[in-house]
Amino acid sequence: MRRDSRLSGVLHILLHMAERDEPVTSEELSKMIDTNPVVVRRTMAGLRELGYVHSEKGHGGGWTLSCDLTKVTMKDIYSAVGSPSLLAIGNRTDAPKCLVEQAVNAVLQNAFDEAEEMLLNRLGDVTLAMLSADCHARIEARGGVKKAKGNVHG
Amino acid sequence: MRRDSRLSGVLHILLHMAERDEPVTSEELSKMIDTNPVVVRRTMAGLRELGYVHSEKGHGGGWTLSCDLTKVTMKDIYSAVGSPSLLAIGNRTDAPKCLVEQAVNAVLQNAFDEAEEMLLNRLGDVTLAMLSADCHARIEARGGVKKAKGNVHG
DNA sequence: CCTCATGCAACTTATGGTATTACAAGAAGC
DNA sequence: GCTTCTTGTAATACCATAAGTTGCATGAGG
Numbered sequence: 001m002r003r004d005s006r007l008s009g010v011l012h013i014l015l016h017m018a019e020r021d022e023p024v025t026s027e028e029l030s031k032m033i034d035t036n037p038v039v040v041r042r043t044m045a046g047l048r049e050l051g052y053v054h055s056e057k058g059h060g061g062g063w064t065l066s067c068d069l070t071k072v073t074m075k076d077i078y079s080a081v082g083s084p085s086l087l088a089i090g091n092r093t094d095a096p097k098c099l100v101e102q103a104v105n106a107v108l109q110n111a112f113d114e115a116e117e118m119l120l121n122r123l124g125d126v127t128l129a130m131l132s133a134d135c136h137a138r139i140e141a142r143g144g145v146k147k148a149k150g151n152v153h154g
Numbered sequence: 155m156r157r158d159s160r161l162s163g164v165l166h167i168l169l170h171m172a173e174r175d176e177p178v179t180s181e182e183l184s185k186m187i188d189t190n191p192v193v194v195r196r197t198m199a200g201l202r203e204l205g206y207v208h209s210e211k212g213h214g215g216g217w218t219l220s221c222d223l224t225k226v227t228m229k230d231i232y233s234a235v236g237s238p239s240l241l242a243i244g245n246r247t248d249a250p251k252c253l254v255e256q257a258v259n260a261v262l263q264n265a266f267d268e269a270e271e272m273l274l275n276r277l278g279d280v281t282l283a284m285l286s287a288d289c290h291a292r293i294e295a296r297g298g299v300k301k302a303k304g305n306v307h308g
Numbered sequence: 309c310c311t312c313a314t315g316c317a318a319c320t321t322a323t324g325g326t327a328t329t330a331c332a333a334g335a336a337g338c
Numbered sequence: 339g340c341t342t343c344t345t346g347t348a349a350t351a352c353c354a355t356a357a358g359t360t361g362c363a364t365g366a367g368g
Contacts, residue, residue: 002323002356003244004155011258012246025313033246036358041314058366061313074261084356086269088242090157092166092187099296103289104165107228111276115240115269122265135257142253156325156354179344190327195345211345212335238325 004084006043009033010077011131013040017053018069018132023062046080069132075124086116158238160197163187164231165285167194171207172223172286177216200234223286229278240270 013029026037026044033040044063047053054066078084090112091105167183180191180198187194198217201207208220232238244266245259 002155003239004242004356005244005246006356007243008246008258008262011262012252012255015254015258023313027313032252037314038316038360039358041316042357045315055314056366057312057314057364059312059368061366063314085155085157085242088155088158088239089161090159092159092162098166098186099292100169100289101166103285103292104162104169107280107285107288108162108165111273114276115273118272119265119269122268126261131257131261134261135254138253138257155356158325160325177344181344191345192329192347193327196347199346209345210335211333211343213337213343215335215344217345 003088006081006084007074007078009035010043010047010081011074011128013044014047014053014065014077014128015132015135017063017065018128023056023060023064025062029063043081046082047077050076050080052076052080067128069129070127072128073124074126074128074131075120077128078120078123086119087112155242157242160235160238161228161232163189164197164201164235165228165282167198168201168207168219168231168282169286169289171217171219172282177210177214177218179216183217197235200236201231204230204234206230206234221282223283224281226282227278228280228282228285229274231282232274232277240273241266 012033016029016032017024026040029044030037030040041055044053044055048055052065052067052072054064056062056064091108093101093105096102096105166187170183170186171178180194183198184191184194195209198207198209202209206219206221206226208218210216210218245262247255248259250256250259
């Protein structure tokens with residue numbers, strides 16, 4: 001089954017934006033995650049609605065962060081990209097009439113719900129600032145690349 | 155994203171089989187989960203390979219349970235249906251060169267792995283016998299239907 | 309007024325779960 | 339034997355949706 005990677009991609013983008021002072025265009029961002037500028041705009045639209053980022057048209061336009069990185073968590077970003085379903089398996093039906101299926105569903109749903117909740121809690125534990133710090137640590141460990149210059153995205 | 159419901163369907167089928175002494179045909183089983191007999195055979199093939207069920211051709215043929223319900227867990231059945239991926243979201247790429255993406259992936263993957271492990275553990279905690287007992291409890295509570303006669307599957 | 313950029317709708321593509329069709333083969337009954 | 343019931347399996351079609359693409363409108367600078 002195809003996995004939704006919007007959360008992964010958007011976080012990647014946001015962390016790069018955190019290293020830049022000027023607006024970054026969809027074109028630039030799209031290259032970072034090997035996709036199309038339209039896909040970037042579509043995805044970022046959700047973040048804009050929630051005030052996490054800001055977009056500007058025309059010359060010198062593009063995307064800028066507009067939130068406190070210490071306040072926004074990965075869970076917030078997950079919601080911003082539309083809260084895609086987390087689990088790839090599920091019950092065959094909701095509210096079945098068959099008592100046997102009801103029993104199966106009850107047990108399975110319980111497990112599913114717990115796993116989802118646990119995952120969401122994990123996402124809620126990590127702020128963008130923490131992620132950013134982690135990035136810097138990795139960059140230092142790798143020899144200290146300054147301000148996102150010289151990395152694989154050029 | 156479409157959710158894989160094989161586990162849910164197969165468990166439903168197995169519990170019905172547990173109430174029957176004679177072999178049950180794919181035709182009958184397929185009606186229980188509103189699908190096609192071929193789908194049943196295809197799915198049950200995995201269980202047969204692991205010895206959980208047995209199939210017989212010809213007159214009076216069909217499927218029978220061939221395992222100790224107190225020994226087989228939902229996790230075992232999950233494996234038997236091919237261990238379909240549990241999560242519907244994931245990282246955009248594995249082993250990215252970009253340090254930023256590495257940092258994002260590391261944190262996300264950690265959360266994903268934990269959620270998967272937790273879900274699998276839950277599935278491993280419940281045996282088919284426990285599920286069956288749960289069914290019987292529900293049937294009793296509902297007025298005592300004997301031997302799966304008179305339920306919604308006719 | 310030309311260029312650069314986002315905004316957005318419509319459409320196409322790719323993927324994978326599910327369903328269907330068709331046919332081979334084996335087992336029981338007549 | 340032959341017919342019927344059943345599984346076994348390959349090939350195919352169906353369908354939902356994540357992702358990619360195209361086209362055009364709109365607004366901001368220069």
